[in-house]
Amino acid sequence: MKELQELAAKLLADGAVQVVLGYEEGPRGVRPAFITDPAQAGRLVFDARCVQNLATYLNPRRQHIVQLGKPAVVVKGCDARAIAGLVRERQIARESVVVIAVRCGGVLQRPEENAALSSETTAVRCAGCDAREPRLYDYILGELPPPPPVNASRDEQIAMLEKMTPAERKGFWDGELSRCILCHACREACPMCFCVQCTAERALPQWIDPSPTLHGNRAWQMMRVLHQAGRCVDCLECERACPEDIPLGLFARYIAGAVETRFGYKACDDPAAPAPLGVFSTEDGEEFIR
Amino acid sequence: MSYDEKQESGGAWSPKIVAFVCNWCTYTGADLAGTSRLKMDANVRVIRLTCSSRVSPLFIIKAFERGADGVIVSGCHTGDCHYSTGNYYARRRFAILRDLLQFMGVDDDRVTFSWVSASEGNKWQEVVNETTARVRALGALHAPLQEKGGETP
Numbered sequence: 001m002k003e004l005q006e007l008a009a010k011l012l013a014d015g016a017v018q019v020v021l022g023y024e025e026g027p028r029g030v031r032p033a034f035i036t037d038p039a040q041a042g043r044l045v046f047d048a049r050c051v052q053n054l055a056t057y058l059n060p061r062r063q064h065i066v067q068l069g070k071p072a073v074v075v076k077g078c079d080a081r082a083i084a085g086l087v088r089e090r091q092i093a094r095e096s097v098v099v100i101a102v103r104c105g106g107v108l109q110r111p112e113e114n115a116a117l118s119s120e121t122t123a124v125r126c127a128g129c130d131a132r133e134p135r136l137y138d139y140i141l142g143e144l145p146p147p148p149p150v151n152a153s154r155d156e157q158i159a160m161l162e163k164m165t166p167a168e169r170k171g172f173w174d175g176e177l178s179r180c181i182l183c184h185a186c187r188e189a190c191p192m193c194f195c196v197q198c199t200a201e202r203a204l205p206q207w208i209d210p211s212p213t214l215h216g217n218r219a220w221q222m223m224r225v226l227h228q229a230g231r232c233v234d235c236l237e238c239e240r241a242c243p244e245d246i247p248l249g250l251f252a253r254y255i256a257g258a259v260e261t262r263f264g265y266k267a268c269d270d271p272a273a274p275a276p277l278g279v280f281s282t283e284d285g286e287e288f289i290r
Numbered sequence: 291m292s293y294d295e296k297q298e299s300g301g302a303w304s305p306k307i308v309a310f311v312c313n314w315c316t317y318t319g320a321d322l323a324g325t326s327r328l329k330m331d332a333n334v335r336v337i338r339l340t341c342s343s344r345v346s347p348l349f350i351i352k353a354f355e356r357g358a359d360g361v362i363v364s365g366c367h368t369g370d371c372h373y374s375t376g377n378y379y380a381r382r383r384f385a386i387l388r389d390l391l392q393f394m395g396v397d398d399d400r401v402t403f404s405w406v407s408a409s410e411g412n413k414w415q416e417v418v419n420e421t422t423a424r425v426r427a428l429g430a431l432h433a434p435l436q437e438k439g440g441e442t443p
Contacts, residue, residue, distance in 0.1 A: 161393070170395025199348070207348050215355040215432070219348075222390060226347050229386045251393075258389040263382065277386065280378035282368070288388055289381070290404040290417060 018069025053235035055082035072098035077131030101134030106148025189241035230276035315366035322411035343376035360425035
């Protein structure tokens with residue numbers, strides 16, 4: 001942590017960056033911090049409660065952060081995938097951001113409870129993590145901690161859903177999505193949602209019913225998930241942001257699995273990787289086409 | 291009174307199926323089926339588009355949300371696309387959409403993806419009749435929409 005604070009202070013003092021996006025202690029646990037003064041760098045912390053994906057703040061849609069100047073951002077290996085995604089999709093230039101990566105030993109599913117990492121408290125997205133040792137960075141900090149216990153609850157829930165009949169699955173999702181209030185917090189929190197005008201807000205043609213009816217809610221989530229197919233970095237900011245606790249992480253995991261099974265593509269931290277739905281192979285399976 | 295209302299006022303439910311077809315192959319194939327006087331179920335509404343890759347997944351989602359019970363998407367056979375590669379991109383998109391629909395509980399049998407060339411009027415007839423039969427067996431997808439008044443778009 002001392003290492004992180006010293007690096008942040010140095011980058012700010014040298015003028016290499018104008019703002020450091022990191023984590024700080026807040027009144028209700030760890031929260032994002034925007035450090036512009038080198039004297040304030042001592043506020044920065046990093047531990048298992050740092051679940052937020054700060055790459056979300058690099059999204060060029062967030063003009064109030066762009067105005068702060070050149071950023072340095074503290075990321076875990078998994079969050080770096082979002083930076084790679086934004087670079088890949090020409091939203092930011094790689095050299096416009098200083099990436100401070102921290103070697104990660106897993107984070108908590110419910111950081112506010114601040115429990116020890118166990119197979120129940122570890123974040124579901126840490127299961128199967130291949131990015132604890134970051135690969136996309138300008139500075140890398142810390143020693144590699146041991147791998148966290150695996151929380152398989154999300155995969156178990158998907159397996160349970162897949163065993164259901166279509167009618168039962170529809171019942172499950174209708175129950176979950178009927179709570180949606182179409183607040184679009186899932187979109188706002190997402191590092192990969194950067195359209196200036198979202199299709200959900202277009203009036204002509206109106207693709208998505210803007211009032212929170214089951215029909216509109218279902219269409220909205222399906223559109224969001226499809227737009228994220230092959231792009232989602234599985235940071236689950238959408239699920240954390242959801243005020244109705246809809247299990248959006250199930251979509252994220254399911255669609256990532258579908259893309260991987262069909263096209264052998266996984267969201268990665270290589271900015272030069274192709275977009276799986278932007279390319280094709282003549283060998284793609286078409287067993288479902290009559 | 292529209293055709294649908296007449297059909298429904300008769301008491302028997304009949305599926306609504308929307309077909310998104312490409313101009314160059316399937317639409318021409320469907321035209322051939324018509325001029326050949328092939329007998330087909332009258333449940334399918336054909337929407338002509340330039341290419342199967344013009345079919346955004348949103349078209350299909352919206353069709354379902356606005357009351358369709360089944361959807362057909364059809365274009366040129368791979369390798370025969372009028373724009374060379376359109377249907378290859380479409381194929382990837384449909385594969386993912388189909389997986390998602392399945393995960394959301396929309397039965398696979400409600401969505402038919404097919405390649406029908408301009409000379410395959412017979413195949414179009416089969417696709418239409420088979421899809422209608424399968425959707426008829428499954429019944430309506432959603433409870434009827436609560437209309438807010440006015441014309442349905």
